[in-house]
Amino acid sequence: MPVTTIDGHEIHVDDEGFMTVYDEWDETLAASLASAIGIEMSDDAWGPIRFMRADFTSEGHTPTLRRVATVGGFDTKGLFALFPKKPAKKMAYIAGLPKPAGCV
Amino acid sequence: MTATQDVIVPRFDDEEETGRTLAIICSKGNLDMAYPGLILANAALGEGVTVHLFFTFWGFDMIIKSRMNDLKFSPSGNTAMHMPMGDVRIPQALAPLPGMQPMATHMLKKQIADLGVPEVPDFLEHIVASGGKLWACKMSADMNHVTMDDLYDGVEAIINASDFIELTAGAQLLFI
Numbered sequence: 001m002p003v004t005t006i007d008g009h010e011i012h013v014d015d016e017g018f019m020t021v022y023d024e025w026d027e028t029l030a031a032s033l034a035s036a037i038g039i040e041m042s043d044d045a046w047g048p049i050r051f052m053r054a055d056f057t058s059e060g061h062t063p064t065l066r067r068v069a070t071v072g073g074f075d076t077k078g079l080f081a082l083f084p085k086k087p088a089k090k091m092a093y094i095a096g097l098p099k100p101a102g103c104v
Numbered sequence: 105m106t107a108t109q110d111v112i113v114p115r116f117d118d119e120e121e122t123g124r125t126l127a128i129i130c131s132k133g134n135l136d137m138a139y140p141g142l143i144l145a146n147a148a149l150g151e152g153v154t155v156h157l158f159f160t161f162w163g164f165d166m167i168i169k170s171r172m173n174d175l176k177f178s179p180s181g182n183t184a185m186h187m188p189m190g191d192v193r194i195p196q197a198l199a200p201l202p203g204m205q206p207m208a209t210h211m212l213k214k215q216i217a218d219l220g221v222p223e224v225p226d227f228l229e230h231i232v233a234s235g236g237k238l239w240a241c242k243m244s245a246d247m248n249h250v251t252m253d254d255l256y257d258g259v260e261a262i263i264n265a266s267d268f269i270e271l272t273a274g275a276q277l278l279f280i
Contacts, residue, residue: 002112004110004111004112005110005111006111006113013112015112016112016114016115017112017113017114018114036111036113037113037114037116037118038118064220065150065234066146066220066222066230067220069230069233070222075233076230076233076234077233077234077235080234080235084118084152085116085118085151085152086116086150086151086152087150088150089114089116089150090116093114102219102220103143103146103147103221104143104146104219104220104221104222104227
C-alpha cells in the first residue's frame, strides 16, 4: 500500500491516491486534499463531506451522489457546482473514503 | 524535491476538455427497459460527460406525466425471468396468465427500490439536476397526441429526429 505526503500529512493511499485508512483523516487534511485537486473548501462544501464521513461509518461504504443528495439533503446541482464534473469521486477523495461502488 | 514527486493524487482529468458527449435513445416503455438508459446517463453525468436522452416510440411512456409513474414489467417473452430465488425459470406458458404482470412488476419495483435506485420520475429529476438534457421525439408526440403540457417538466423540447442528430454531432450513441 503506497504512502504519500500531502501538505505535510503522511497518509496511506491506493494506487490512484484515494486514502485507505479512515482514521488518518481530519479536516485540516481534507482541505489539503481538496486543494491538491483544485478545490477550495467553502462553508457549503463541508456539509456533504461531513455527511459522507458519517454515512460511511453507519453504512460501511461510500455513499453515491444520489444518496448524498436524497439522504444527506444536499442539492444535486449545488454538488456539481462545488465539485465540478465528477462530484461523487471528488467528494470521496476529499472525505478520505474509497470511490463509491454503487451505480446510482 | 523528491518528496513532491512522490505525491499521489487522483487524476480527475479536469484539465482535459474532451468534450465527450453521450446520446441515449430510449425507445422502450417497459419498466425493465427504462432503467438501462437512466443508469448509464446518470453514470456518464457523474463522470463529467455531456448527456442527451431522446425519448421515442414506446420510450415516450417514460416522459408522459400520466404514464411515467406506472410502467409495467411483463415476464412474457422474457426467458431470463426467474423465480425470486435460485435459477428456476418461469415457464413461458405461465407468463401471460392474469396476475403475472402485476406480480412481476411489483417484484421488480421492490428489487430496484431495495438497491436505493429511484423510480423513473425521481430518476429523471436527478438526471436533469445533474445536467442531463431530455428531448421528446416529435413523431411520437404526434402519434400519441400529446404536447409539452402532457410531458414531464424536465423535458427541454419536442424535436424531430434531424434536430437530435444535429444536436448530438460527434456524440457516442446508445440505442435502447
